[in-house]
Amino acid sequence: MSKFIVRPNGPLKGKVNISGAKNAALAILPAALMAPGRATLENVPDIEDTQVMVEILKSLGVDINRTGDTLHLDIPDKPETTVPYPLAKTIRASNLLLGALLARCGRAAVPMPGGCDIGARPIDLHLKGFQAMGAEVTLSQGAVVVEAKQLYGAKVYLDFPSVGATENIMMAACFAEGKTTIENAAKEPEIVDLANFLNALGAKVRGAGTDIIRITGMGPLKPVNYSVIPDRIEAGTFMVAAAITCGEIQLTNVISTHLQPLIAKLKEVGVNITDNNGLLTVRGSKYLMPADIKTLPYPGFPTDLQSPMMALLTMAEGTSIIVENIFENRLGLASELKRLGASIKIEGHTAIIQGVSHLTGAKVRALDLRAGAALVLSGLVASGETEVCHAKVIERGYQRLDEKLRSLGADVELVK
Numbered sequence: 001m002s003k004f005i006v007r008p009n010g011p012l013k014g015k016v017n018i019s020g021a022k023n024a025a026l027a028i029l030p031a032a033l034m035a036p037g038r039a040t041l042e043n044v045p046d047i048e049d050t051q052v053m054v055e056i057l058k059s060l061g062v063d064i065n066r067t068g069d070t071l072h073l074d075i076p077d078k079p080e081t082t083v084p085y086p087l088a089k090t091i092r093a094s095n096l097l098l099g100a101l102l103a104r105c106g107r108a109a110v111p112m113p114g115g116c117d118i119g120a121r122p123i124d125l126h127l128k129g130f131q132a133m134g135a136e137v138t139l140s141q142g143a144v145v146v147e148a149k150q151l152y153g154a155k156v157y158l159d160f161p162s163v164g165a166t167e168n169i170m171m172a173a174c175f176a177e178g179k180t181t182i183e184n185a186a187k188e189p190e191i192v193d194l195a196n197f198l199n200a201l202g203a204k205v206r207g208a209g210t211d212i213i214r215i216t217g218m219g220p221l222k223p224v225n226y227s228v229i230p231d232r233i234e235a236g237t238f239m240v241a242a243a244i245t246c247g248e249i250q251l252t253n254v255i256s257t258h259l260q261p262l263i264a265k266l267k268e269v270g271v272n273i274t275d276n277n278g279l280l281t282v283r284g285s286k287y288l289m290p291a292d293i294k295t296l297p298y299p300g301f302p303t304d305l306q307s308p309m310m311a312l313l314t315m316a317e318g319t320s321i322i323v324e325n326i327f328e329n330r331l332g333l334a335s336e337l338k339r340l341g342a343s344i345k346i347e348g349h350t351a352i353i354q355g356v357s358h359l360t361g362a363k364v365r366a367l368d369l370r371a372g373a374a375l376v377l378s379g380l381v382a383s384g385e386t387e388v389c390h391a392k393v394i395e396r397g398y399q400r401l402d403e404k405l406r407s408l409g410a411d412v413e414l415v416k
């Protein structure tokens, strides 16, 4: 079983290049199926989850070659419509094949998705959206099957601004007859990136990044060259790494507006951040003040950065409170941080963190992708050695995390 071995080695220093966004690439790759022909996607991170998505697309008949961060795709006229179970169960974003294939082929069969074990994660809102557009939804041998001879534009109100449901409905609506309106839509930058990609293919998606997205069904789309946005969660993880080690690092390939909720919180705890024409400099402070965080849909504080922030706040001078509002199991990290000497009390969806002056290395387990990364960050300052096992889950979403941290001076090893 792979593990990260981390020892403290002083403040991080240097420059790190941020990869393309996992969650944008994982939506754009299925969307590429909607336009037959040759497409090129740039800035696609080479991580476990995109590798699985590439395998899924290959199983549907897409020919794909990777050169560095660029993928060349040859999309067939008639893709297969059944996603194999071993691949679908591995990642959450496999559910996005539902919208893409339903739009393009009128049918999709996708086994229930996997992804981080951070809560119940139902897909009822996705299915309600498809049904509102006239699709029939059935469950057959553990797979969700959606079918429609013709989709029709509809008004869809989401009870919660779900990222995945917004993406799925947006894709399906591109081939529906008439106009679709998604109300209470998710506003994450990855939604905007998917909308930009669909529009580049020739679709008509308006309002992405606001509560209301309007899509006019357009029929045939044409493949394009497109570059995925930078990963705000990877960037945020490195920013917290600089803060926790009291280092000074520069980040390239970032969009700082996507990071505003984190930048505001880091400034609140005393970290210095400057943005010089897209080069983000983060300088840690010896004295870290406590802070309160509530995770919320964008532009609120992102749940995916809650774990790294919890690691940081264990070292602040005072009491911090984190309320996790998106995923019910995401505070499980606290029990692992406590093995390192952190003082955290969990009450329902709230973590009460009493800062400590030092952490001590121990064997811990990456419960999910971001919790795993957070433990690696704590290991950068915990005395002795921290062993983060179940590291494969970290590789789902970080491209060569060990190498990037080492390039900043960290003592980190990934043992496979």
Ligand SMILES: CC(=O)N[C@H]1[C@@H](OP(=O)(O)OP(=O)(O)OC[C@H]2O[C@@H](n3ccc(=O)[nH]c3=O)[C@H](O)[C@@H]2O)O[C@H](CO)[C@@H](O)[C@@H]1O
Binding pocket: 023, 024, 026, 092, 093, 119, 120, 121, 122, 123, 124, 125, 126, 127, 160, 161, 162, 163, 164, 165, 186, 303, 304, 326, 327, 328
């Ligand atoms: C591959 C990907 O892009 N993953 C991201 C995506 O996950 P994902 O798309 O799964 O997250 P959602 O925004 O859908 O989930 C948010 C909340 O809505 C609930 N819900 C969702 C759909 C549904 O049909 N019914 C329902 O009740 C979920 O259980 C959760 O409590 O957005 C999350 C929230 O920003 C991020 O943490 C994930 O990194």
Ligand SMILES: C=C(OP(=O)(O)O)C(=O)O
Binding pocket: 022, 091, 092, 093, 114, 115, 116, 117, 118, 304, 369, 370, 397
């Ligand atoms: C929860 C995450 O991913 P996924 O939705 O793919 O499980 C994440 O990226 O933190």
